[in-house]
Amino acid sequence: xxxxxxxxxxxxxxxxxxxxxxxxxxxxxxxxxxxxxxxxxxxxxxxxxxxxxxxxxxxxxxxxxxxxxxxxxxxxxxxxxxxxxxxxxxxxxxxxxxxxxxxxxxxxxxxxxxxxxxxxxxxxxxxxxxxxxxxxxxxxxxxxxxxxxxxxxxxxxxxxxxxxxxxxxxxxxxxxxxxxxxxxxxxxxxxxxxxxxxxxxxxxxxxxxxxxxxxxxxxxxxxxxxxxxxxxxxxxxxxxxxxxxxxxxxxxxxxxxxxxxxxxxxxxxxxxxxxxxxxxxxxxxxxxxxxxxxxxxxxxxxxxxxxxxxxxxx
Ligand SMILES: [Fe+2]
Ligand SMILES: [Fe+2]
Numbered sequence: 230x231x232x233x234x235x236x237x238x239x240x241x242x243x244x245x246x247x248x249x250x251x252x253x254x255x256x257x258x259x260x261x262x263x264x265x266x267x268x269x270x271x272x273x274x275x276x277x278x279x280x281x282x283x284x285x286x287x288x289x290x291x292x293x294x295x296x297x298x299x300x301x302x303x304x305x306x307x308x309x310x311x312x313x314x315x316x317x318x319x320x321x322x323x324x325x326x327x328x329x330x331x332x333x334x335x336x337x338x339x340x341x342x343x344x345x346x347x348x349x350x351x352x353x354x355x356x357x358x359x360x361x362x363x364x365x366x367x368x369x370x371x372x373x374x375x376x377x378x379x380x381x382x383x384x385x386x387x388x389x390x391x392x393x394x395x396x397x398x399x400x401x402x403x404x405x406x407x408x409x410x411x412x413x414x415x416x417x418x419x420x421x422x423x424x425x426x427x428x429x430x431x432x433x434x435x436x437x438x439x440x441x442x443x444x445x446x447x448x449x450x451x452x453x454x455x456x457x458x459x460x461x462x463x464x465x466x467x468x469x470x471x472x473x474x475x476x477x478x479x480x481x482x483x484x485x486x487x488x489x490x491x492x493x494x495x496x497x498x499x500x501x502x503x504x505x506x507x508x509x510x511x512x513x514x515x516x517x518x519x520x521x522x523x524x525x526x527x528x529x530x531x532x533x534x535x536x537x538x539x540x541x542x543x
Contacts, residue, residue, distance in 0.1 A: 236440050238321075241381045242328065248435040250327035252428050253334070260338070260424055265345030268414035274352040290354035293406050296475040298356050299468050300402040301346065301411075305361070306368045307395070307459035308343035311336065313373035314458070321384055335425060342418045349414055364463060371461050376454060382440070382447035385433040390451065391458060392426035393487045394478065395419075401477040430494055437495050442507030445497065449510035452488065452517045474532055480525040488521065 236244065276283025291298060315336045322328040350356050377383030396419045403415030436444040457478075459465060473479035492498075497514060 235443055238379070238381050241436070241440070241443075242322065244439050245381075245432060245435060246327055248432055249331055252431050253327050253331050255431075256331075256334070256424055256428050260421070263341075263417050265341055265348060265414075268345060268410065268417065269348045269352050270410055271352055275354070277358065286354055286357050286359070288357075291356065292353070293355045293408065293411075296471050296477070297402060297406040297411075300398070300405065300472050300475070300477050301350060302356055302361060302364065303459050303462060303465070303468050303472065304395070304399060304402055305343060305346045305350065306364055306462050307457070308339065308346065309365050309369055310373045310458065311339050311343065312369070314339070317374070317378055318384065321379065321381060331428070335428075338421050338425070342421065345414055345418065349411060353408075353411075355411075368459075368462050373458060373461065375456075377447075377450060380447065382433065382436050382444055383451055385429050385436065386444075386447045386451040387455075389426060389429040389433055389491050390455060390487055392422050392429060393491060394457060394483065396422035396426060397482055397486055398472075398478040405475055405477060426491075430491055434495055437497075437500065441500055441502045442504040442510070444495075445500070445503060445507040445510040445514070448492070448495070448497065449513040449517070452514060473528065474535070479532075480521065480528045484518070484521040484525050488518070492518075 278285040293301070315332070318335075319332050322332055324332070347361075350361065351358055375387065377387065399415045399422060400419040403412035403419070406412060406415075433444060433447075436447075457469070462468065469478075476482075492514065497511060500511075503511060
């Protein structure tokens with residue numbers, strides 16, 4: 230096998246530019262325009278306390294199950310951190326050409342998600358608006374960064390998994406709210422996330438043809454320390470356990486519905502032309518899948534045992 234010279238970050242951006250343009254056009258042709266205001270039941274709204282002298286929020290105002298509230302808060306705070314994500318990809322992908330257009334378009338679509346979910350939560354009094362605002366301040370002040378901020382292929386690999394993960398999380402959150410209006414809104418958000426995933430997945434797919442070893446290395450590194458973008462939210466560990474117990478987003482879904490299908494699209498286990506490090510990275514990916522399988526099975530057993538205990542005592 231001939232050794233390939235690793236492509237620099239700049240070379241990767243240049244080589245992938247035509248793929249960005251093609252997939253940007255594809256995205257624009259399939260994305261359906263939608264309006265967040267149409268999904269919010271405004272007539273249910275009531276003025277709050279404070280300068281306008283309305284009614285303070287109270288626990289009994291919320292009609293949503295506790296875990297649905299938890300998931301909505303995590304999802305919204307995650308969307309709220311958009312300036313951090315924008316900064317990261319705008320810095321990495323740059324303002325020019327198709328890359329720059331994509332960054333702007335993606336940011337605008339993501340901005341809609343936070344607006345829509347916050348409007349719904351505030352109007353329906355689904356969560357404590359004071360606690361929500363304080364959590365937003367803390368989370369956004371913290372900002373977001375990850376270990377591979379300055380690497381094109383690592384970022385593309387991360388967002389391919391992460392967009393699909395948020396799609397599943399939004400969709401399943403909608404289901405547990407028991408409110409068909411919230412479910413409809415989150416289905417719109419989830420559909421956007423799915424198109425984002427397709428865009429990034431296609432891009433990394435092209436990178437696998439261009440620089441297979443580097444792309445495999447990026448995937449292996451990203452899977453090794455994958456964390457949801459909301460991992461920095463205060464109390465995230467406790468919240469994510471509740472979310473997993475409710476089947477909104479758990480390790481089984483992470484492995485079987487996010488990681489495996491995306492890897493399959495890239496055909497990582499049949500790919501040829503890998504250099505030595507690419508082969509090593511592929512082995513790491515396989516090992517990571519095994520680890521996830523064990524963790525997911527263990528979690529499912531614990532969840533089933535817990536459900537049995539609860540059933541026995543009630
Ligand atoms: Fe989003
Ligand atoms: Fe997205």
